[in-house]
Amino acid sequence: MSGVQLGVLGQELVPQSTGYGLLIGLGVAFCGVILVALKIQRAYLSEDSGTSEMFMVANRSVGIGLTSSAVFxxxxxxxxxxxxxxxCYRYGLAVPLWWATGLCFQIALMAALGVLAKIRVPYAHTSxxxxxxxxxxxxxxxxIILNITNNVFGCASMILTGSQLIYGISGMHFAAATVLIPLGVVAYTAVGGLKATFLTDYLHTTIALILIIYFTLSTVTHDAVGGLGGLYDKVQATAAQNFVRGNYEGSLLTFxxxxxxxxxxxxxxGNLALVVMDTAFWQKSFAxxxxATVPGYNLAALAIFGVPWGLGTVFGLTARALHNxxxxxxxxxxxxxxxxxxGFVMPYTIKALIGDKGIVAFFVxxxxxxxSTISSSMIAVSSILSFDxxxxxxxxxxxxxxxxxxxxLTVAFHGVFITGIALALNYGGANMTWIGYFRPILSCPGIIPLGLTLLWSGQTRxxxxxxxxxxxxxxxxIWLGTSKSLYGEINMTTTGMGLPALYGAIGSFFSPALYxxxxxxxxxxxxxxxxxxxIELADEAQLARSSSVAQQAHSDATSTTSQEPEKDNKAHGNPVADTGVLDIASHDPERARSVQEKNPKIFYAGSDDSAASIPLDEIQHPLDAATLQKLHWWxxxxWIMFIVIVLVTFIAWPMPLYRNYIFTKTFFEGWTTVAIIWQFFAFFAVVxxxxxxxxxxxxxxxxxVYHAVQAFVQSKKS
Structure with a gap:
């Protein structure tokens, strides 16, 4: 199928060889970084991704800074x-701010739900x-179906978009790009688990924000743009060519x-679904x-605001001013x-103003x-498939x-599966706009029932x-019916229009609350x-009993090993060799001891059934009173931060601007300056x-590492 049919035929801005080299080289580089980081973690920080608790929830030990960086x-x-x-190119400067306001409130909500989950289900691994x-x-x-569908569809749509962009600017076949994009991520995610994604997320964030600031400042200060004042003048001068239907006076400079x-x-x-229905965001809160949960998540919520606002405004309007x-x-x-x-607005503008080196940086x-999206999705889906x-x-x-x-294994399986879905979407003619309209209808129905699971005791099975x-x-x-009613037919074009998608999303989101x-x-x-x-304590009791069996088995194995060869142990069905219960025994002994002291009856119950039947009045929360008090305060x-963010970003800030008003030059310069400063705030907050x-x-x-290198050098000398 040709690029014309796929709708992504563009200008070849860099050679194919550069595209292949960057995709493969960056993937290999990140794998190398993660392998080194894992060695250091094991050797010097007592962190081993070989346990499920570390692999899935990073031993619940991640601090504010790394949390904010990973969520961002x-x-x-x-x-x-x-x-x-x-x-922004299509509809004007209102879009980047609306986009920014559509990113932060979901993260603030997830902070509240994450803390509540810590209070009510303190040792959960997944939602x-x-x-x-x-x-x-x-x-x-x-x-499981709702979560995986949301995760796979969101992740595959990102690969689809990336492959079309890479094809459009380098000529690399989109199928090759679709395969290469997730390949390196599969490798480092499978090896390192959730903590590995936290570390690579930090690297992603650092590099991406440096490039975002570089692109923004390079564009604004370019002679062809002439600063913010020059950009405003050029947009105004080309207003007749760039008339936007539905905008006040057709202007790009109106809200x-x-x-x-x-x-x-x-x-x-759609974004609310991508957060609440994505196990990755729950896992990060459990980790x-x-x-760290509330400040980490809310810091990320505030930091993310500057990315679409500043970048979208500068590039969307610059492309409008220069495209002719x-x-x-x-x-x-x-x-x-x-x-x-x-999505060629940004790379074409970079090519026009910065040249080939800018396109290579855009590729990065x-x-x-x-x-960063794919790695968190892989951990989320692998946790669902392995644990759930x-x-x-x-x-x-x-x-x-x-x-x-x-x-x-499930990380690898997920990588292959989403690659197949992305290829199917590619050959089906989907683009990011259509996917953005369809995704809320698919992903929203589970949001309110999932939230009510923790918030309302009255929701029945x-x-x-x-x-x-x-x-x-x-x-x-509603989506299909509205498309038929407004446009007379149902196809990729009519279902990709704004109003049917909006009505469908509203129905998909709110109707489950009524039902x-x-x-x-x-x-x-x-x-x-x-x-x-x-239920959690019954699981903990099972863990404790497994631990005691493991310790006994280990003791028996040690005495037996002194008398018999190792192969005889295996031949005799040694429990240590066959079951791996020693791994469970070392899972989290401190936590098990704390829980056992508070709930001795559960731990001394003879079976899992009797443990589960302990009267509720006799159950003690496994977290101590001081920790619980902190969690309730957080x-x-x-919730206060969530309400404030919603009131400010939904009402107090944008609504007064939604009137018959075209930005003046002074107001535009101040508006965009604040947006660019916000990018620097994001850099300080999450880097x-x-x-x-x-x-x-x-x-x-x-x-x-220094001492290890020093010892190695000394040994070589001696």
Whole structure:
């Protein structure tokens, strides 16, 4: 199928060889960095990704700085960079701010839900584990499907977009780009687990923000642009050529834009689903320290604001000002709608102003944005498949070592699967705009039922299972019905229009709330939150019993080994060799001891059934009173911050601007200056601060490496 049919035929801005070299070289480089980092972690920081607790939730030990950097990186999708510029080109400067406001409130909400999960289910690994505790296996399976669908579709759409961009600017076949993009990520994610993604997320964030600031400043200060004042003058001078239907007086410099606000609302629904229904964001909250979740997540929420706002405004308007001038790559030909929808606004503007070195740097930025998304998606899906599917339904007695092995395999499986989905979307003719409109309809139905699992004790099992299914079909029917009603037919073009997608997203998001309440009221039931603790403590009791068996087995194995060869141990069915229970025994002894002291009856119960039947009044929360008090304080703080962010970014800031007003030159210069300053704030928040926050670990690892190198040199000399 040709590029014309796919709608991504563009100008070859760099040779194919450069594209292949960058994709393969960057993937290999990141694998090398992670392997070195893992060696240092094991040797000097007592962190081993060979345990499931470390692989899935990083031993729940991640601090504020690394949390903010990892959340920022996971949320810095290619949308915030490339497509904020493309949508600003189409609808004007209202889009980048709306885009920014559509990114931060979801992270603030996730901070509140994450802390609440720590209070009610303190040792959870995934959000689906909580679903199964409350609603049983059927509810568990329904939400597994919802989560994986959301994750796979979101991740595959990023690979689709990246492959089309790479094809459009380098001529590399999109199928080759589709395969190469996730390949290196599979390698380092499978080896390193969640902590590895935290470390690579930090590297992604650092490199990406440096490049974003470089691109923004280089563009604004270029002679062809002439600073912010020059940009304003050029946009005004070309206003007649750049008339935007639906904007006040057709201006790019007004906040009153009908299409921009429709896009903004769709984006808000879709992005909310991408956070709440993505296990990766729950895992990152489970992985944080008690005092790190709320400040870490909210710091990332504020930092992400500057990326689409500053970058989108500068590049979208610059492309509008220059696209009919000789320096633009498409001149004298037209800059077509298919090119804009494929995201070529930013790379073409970079080529025009910065040249070949700018395109190489853009390639690196593209790689950073894509792989940070893919790595968190891979950990999320592998955790679902290993912990929620394999351990729950296939091998409940799986050892810790076995779980990690399955996690490695599922990372590889997910990489192959999303590559196939991305290729299918490519050949199906999908583009990022259509996917952005469809995704909320697919992903939104589970949001409210999942939130109510932690927030409302009245939601029944039937309500949680049925309401998201009904919600999806409601949204789908509204989307397709509105497309047919407004445009007379249902196809990729009509379903990719703004209004049908908006109405479908609203139906998909809100209808499950109505269904849940009605179904719950039909046969009311009040859930006791202590049941979560009983289930967790029963699991902990099983872990403790496994530990004692393992210790006994290890003792027996030691005495036997002194008398028999190792092969005889295996031949006699030695439990240490066959079951791997020693891995479980060393899982988290300090936690087990703390929980055992508070709940001795559960630990001395004879079986798992009797442990689960301990009266609720006798159950003690496994966290101490001081920790619980802190968590409750953070929970209140998180909701206050969420409400403030919503009020400011939804109402107080944008709404007064939605009027018959075209930005003056002074106001535009001030507006864009603040947006660029926000990029520097983001750099300090998620690049500089994590170094300060983790300085003790950094120095400890550095000293270990220094001493190891010194010892190696001395041994060579001697």
């Amino acid at each position: 990186s996971s949320w810095m999708w290619i949308n915030e960079t490339v497509f904020s510029a493309a949508m 689906l584990e909580i679903i199964r505790m409350r609603y049983g296996n059927i509810g568990h399976v329904v939400f 009153k834009s009908k299409e921009a606000i429709i896009w903004a609302l769709i984006l808000k629904f 944080t320290e008690v005092n 001038t000789p320096i633009f790559p498409t001149y004298p030909g037209p800059f077509t709608d298919s090119m804009i929808k494929a 930025l593209l790689f950073m944005a894509l792989t 599917v394999y351990k729950t339904y296939i091998n409940p007695k799986a050892s810790d070592k076995k779980l990690v092995q399955v996690s490695h 039937n309500a949680a299972i049925i309401s998201p299914i009904l919600g999806f079909f409601t949204g789908l029917a 849940s309440v009605l179904i719950s009221l039909y046969k009311p039931y009040k859930f006791d939150w202590r049941i979560f603790l009983r 929970h209140r703080t998180a 500089i601060y994590p170094l300060y926050d983790g300085w003790s670990e950094i120095t400890k690892g550095a000293k270990g």
